[in-house]
Amino acid sequence: MIKNFILKIKKKEFSxxxxxxxxxxxxLASRLLKKKIKLFGIDTDxxxxxxxRKGKSYIQSSDQSITKYFKKNPxxxxxxxxxVSKCDVIIVCLPTPLKPNSTKPDMSFVFNCAKNLKRFIKDNHVVILESTVYPGATREFGNKIIKKNFNLGKNLFLGYSPERENPGDKNFSYKSTPKVISGYSDNCKIIIKNIYNLFVKRTVLVNKIEEAELSKLLENLYRAVNIGLVNEMKIICNKLGIDIFNTIDAASTKNFGFQKFLPGPGLGGHCIPIDPFYLSWISKKNGYEPKFIKLAGIINSQIPNWTIKQLHKIIKIKKKTKILLLGVAYKKNTDDDRESPSFEFIKILNKKKIKYDYCDPYFPKLRKGRNVSKIKYSIKLTKQNLKNYDATILLTDHSNFDYDLIANNSKIILDTRGKFKSTKFKDNLNIIYS
Structure with missing residues (x-):
C-alpha cells in the first residue's frame, strides 16, 4: 500500500x-495548486x-490563482x-491561541477539529498538523481521531510540519526556506516527506514529532528573548541618555557572534507573543518552571505602558489630548494584525480616556472587539489631519507611509521603530525615539 500511495504522490494523483x-x-493551498494538486478547503468561518467562492480573498497578499481556483470549484x-471523505491528505492549519485572560494554551480549535475528523476519517488517510503546538500535542490530536479498526502508522498516517510563513515578505519562498517534517512512524515519515518534496526544495526530517514541535517553539522563543533583550536595552539607554539605534548599528558591524534585533512597541504576530507560554506551560507541567523565557515575556509585555509614559513626560497627556496611531498590523507591509501591540496601546488609551485615531493602509476599518469599543476608520494622512493631533506614535513602519509628510506636519512623533533615524530627519527636533 505504501509504495502505491507514494507512486500516486509522485504522479500527483491524490487530493x-x-x-x-x-x-x-x-x-499553502496556493503552493499545492501551482503543483497541480487537486484541492479542497474547510473553514468554519x-x-x-x-x-x-466569489473569487475574492480576505488576505491582501494572497495569490489570485487560488481564489480563481475556488471560484471555478466552489x-x-x-x-x-x-x-474530507473526498480527499487523501488532510493538512490542519488552525490557530492555537491562549485561553482568555490566561497564559494556558487554548487547543480547542485543533482538538475540536480532531473530533470532527473522527466522524469522516477513512482507511489510509494522511493527516498532517501544521499548527504551532506544545511537544506531545500532535500525538494527543492523533489519538482523538482514532476509532476502531484504525492503527496509527499502519492504516492511518499522522505527521507534523510546523508552518514557516513570513507575512508581508514578497521574497519568501520554499525554494530557499527548508521545511521541518516528522511522522508518527517510519511509514508516516516516508509518505509525508514525499508530499512536501513536491513543493519544498529541502525538507528536514526529524526523528520524533516532539522534536519537530519543539523546534517551532525554539525558533520563535529565540526571537522573543532577543527582542526582550533589545527592548530592555532601550529602557537602559533611555535612562543613560544613549541612542539605542546607534548602539545597535555599532554592535552589528561585528561579523561573527552577533545578530541584529531591533526594539519596537511590543510583540506581535500569532507566534512570538504566545509560544513562550506554550513551552512554559508544558515545562511546568513536567516539573520545571522556566525563568529566562518568563522574564523576556514580562519585559516585552511592559513596553506599551513604558512607551506611553515616555510620551506623558513630553506632552503631559490629558483627557483632551488627541493621539494618532500609525499602524495596526503587527509588522510592516502586511494586513496581519494577530496579537498586534497596537491593540495594547488602544487599551491603554481607552483606560486613560484619551482620544485616538489611527491610520493603516492595510486596515481601512477596525471592527468592534480586541479593545476597540466601536467601529473606527483609518484616517487619511494629510497636512491638516496630522496637525490636529498632539502626538503621533509610529507603531508599524509600513513602506507606503509618507514619512516626509509625517515628519513635517506632526507636532510630536514618538518613533518606536527607528524609522526616522535617517540623516534627512536629523534636524527635526519633534521626533522622539522610544
Whole structure:
C-alpha cells in the first residue's frame, strides 16, 4: 500500500484538504495548486468560504490563482467536515491561541477539529498538523481521531510540519526556506516527506514529532528573548541618555557572534507573543518552571505602558489630548494584525480616556472587539489631519507611509521603530525615539 500511495504522490494523483484557510492555510493551498494538486478547503468561518467562492480573498497578499481556483470549484469548499471523505491528505492549519485572560494554551480549535475528523476519517488517510503546538500535542490530536479498526502508522498516517510563513515578505519562498517534517512512524515519515518534496526544495526530517514541535517553539522563543533583550536595552539607554539605534548599528558591524534585533512597541504576530507560554506551560507541567523565557515575556509585555509614559513626560497627556496611531498590523507591509501591540496601546488609551485615531493602509476599518469599543476608520494622512493631533506614535513602519509628510506636519512623533533615524530627519527636533 505504501509504495502505491507514494507512486500516486509522485504522479500527483491524490487530493489534499486544508482545514483552516487563514494566513497559513491559504498560502499553502496556493503552493499545492501551482503543483497541480487537486484541492479542497474547510473553514468554519462562512464569510471566508463565501468570499473564496466569489473569487475574492480576505488576505491582501494572497495569490489570485487560488481564489480563481475556488471560484471555478466552489463545491471544493465547505464549513462541513464531510468533505474530507473526498480527499487523501488532510493538512490542519488552525490557530492555537491562549485561553482568555490566561497564559494556558487554548487547543480547542485543533482538538475540536480532531473530533470532527473522527466522524469522516477513512482507511489510509494522511493527516498532517501544521499548527504551532506544545511537544506531545500532535500525538494527543492523533489519538482523538482514532476509532476502531484504525492503527496509527499502519492504516492511518499522522505527521507534523510546523508552518514557516513570513507575512508581508514578497521574497519568501520554499525554494530557499527548508521545511521541518516528522511522522508518527517510519511509514508516516516516508509518505509525508514525499508530499512536501513536491513543493519544498529541502525538507528536514526529524526523528520524533516532539522534536519537530519543539523546534517551532525554539525558533520563535529565540526571537522573543532577543527582542526582550533589545527592548530592555532601550529602557537602559533611555535612562543613560544613549541612542539605542546607534548602539545597535555599532554592535552589528561585528561579523561573527552577533545578530541584529531591533526594539519596537511590543510583540506581535500569532507566534512570538504566545509560544513562550506554550513551552512554559508544558515545562511546568513536567516539573520545571522556566525563568529566562518568563522574564523576556514580562519585559516585552511592559513596553506599551513604558512607551506611553515616555510620551506623558513630553506632552503631559490629558483627557483632551488627541493621539494618532500609525499602524495596526503587527509588522510592516502586511494586513496581519494577530496579537498586534497596537491593540495594547488602544487599551491603554481607552483606560486613560484619551482620544485616538489611527491610520493603516492595510486596515481601512477596525471592527468592534480586541479593545476597540466601536467601529473606527483609518484616517487619511494629510497636512491638516496630522496637525490636529498632539502626538503621533509610529507603531508599524509600513513602506507606503509618507514619512516626509509625517515628519513635517506632526507636532510630536514618538518613533518606536527607528524609522526616522535617517540623516534627512536629523534636524527635526519633534521626533522622539522610544
Amino acid at each position: 489534499v484538504c486544508i482545514i483552516g484557510l487563514g494566513y497559513v492555510g491559504l498560502p 462562512s464569510k471566508k468560504i463565501n468570499l473564496l 463545491n471544493n469548499l465547505s464549513t462541513n467536515y464531510e468533505i
